Structure formats: C-alpha cells, structure tokens
Amino acid sequence: MTGNEKDMPGRYASSPCLAGEVAPDYFDPLAVDPEQARDVARWRRAERTRLRTERQALSVEARRRVGEALAGHLRRLLAECFDGARPPVLSAFWPIKGEPDLRPLMAELCASGVTVALPIVEVKAAPLVFRRWTPETRMVRGDWNIPVPPGEAEALTPGITFAPVMGWDEGCYRLGYGGGYFDRTLAALAPRPFSIGIGLQSARLATIYPQPHDIPLDVIVTEDGVQARRGRPGASPPEP
Secondary structure, X not given: OOHHXXXXXXXXXXXXXXXXXXXXXXXXXXXXXXXXXXXHHHHHHHHHHHHHHHHHOOOHHHXXXXXXXXXXXXXXXXXXXXXXXXXXXXXXXXXXXXXXXXXHHHHHHHHOOOOEEEEEOOOOXXXXXXXXXXXXXXXXXXXXXXXXXXOOOOEEOOOEEEEEOOEEOOOOOEEOXXXXXXXXXXXXXXXXXXXXXXXXXXXXXXXXXXXXXXXXXXXXXXXXEEEEEOOOOOOOOOOO
C-alpha cells in the first residue's frame, strides 16, 4: 500500500471483517425459540474465540502451505464447475487474522481474464457491496485498517464468491465473524452466487447449530480438498 492511503476516506472492512466486534450478540430475533437463539449465540462466540486462537497460532510456513494447497483445490473446482471456461465475476477476500492468503491465486485469475472483486461493508447491518480488484488496484484503508478497493472502483455483482470460514460443518454451514453480513448478502443477491467456503480442515465442527438466518454455502474447501457439498442437514441445538 502507498503512503497516501492514510489520507483516503475510511470505509468499513471487507467480508473477512471484525463484524463480531460490531455485533457480538448477533442472533435472529425471529427464531422459533429466542432463548435457544441466545444459547447458540453464546456457544458460537466461544467457538470463534477458540478457532481464531488456533488459527493465529499457525506458523508462517504452515500458513504458506495451506494457501498453496487451497489454491490448487480451488483451481480444480473452478474448472469443474465451469467446464474449463472462465467463471463469471468472482468475489474473493483480503486475508486477516490468520485467514488463508489467496492473493497469488487472485492475481493469477485476473491474469487469465477473470474479473475479481472484493466485498465491502459500506452500510452497517446491510448486504455487502462488491468492487473490482486487480493487482494494480490502489487500495485504501477500511475502518479496521483492512485494505479495500477505493470508492471509484467499478461496482460489480458476483456470480461466484469465496467466503472465509472461521468454522464449518458438513451441511455447508459457515461459522463466520458474527455480524451476519454474508448471510444478508446471499439472501439479497438474485440470482444467488455460487458460494465456496474456504477454511482450515481443523476448523470442522459437528454442526454450527443452524438458525433461521443461516444460509448454507454450496461447497466447503480446505487444504485437504472439497469437504462438503450443499444439502446435508444440520444437527440439534446445544443445551443451555
């Protein structure tokens, strides 16, 4: 990034953001049982803390290996899903807090002719917006000092999304940062983009205890390959 970034107007973070610190008690007030929803919210907060601590403890070399393995699996998945053709607009993410670093793959996709975008929170508690990114994009700092494309970057609608997952289950449900931004976005986009959850194999959970606001992703990919495809049901909620 350049020295001019600090002079640029601030924006909120892209989808791998600190949303859990904005809305740490996020839960769906329309759930069948509000007390159950609060129990699930408490359990999720504890799991986020545990999983984030474990992820950030990985060495630089371990993170590099994870990123390279994921890039290989994602190349194959994209070729499979689109029969070797270029996918539509693809939304990726800028890595924070130990998330897999897919920036080399993003640059590779751009070079091959794929249009890549990054998600941005421009309005709190609203769906994400997407702005075009290339390796030459002069990034600006979001409100949590996360690099995002500038406001003049082209607004796009993705046909496929990479979604960082803090945790995941075999029903393709994603444990994110707790702000609900990604679920709101999937619910708002029509047609809904093909969504790929990306995380660590060690972040697998028996269930995230899906609630009414949770939207399953289409597939989960870890450093070990494709782990889940949409369609498997979740489990029962945790005990209080």
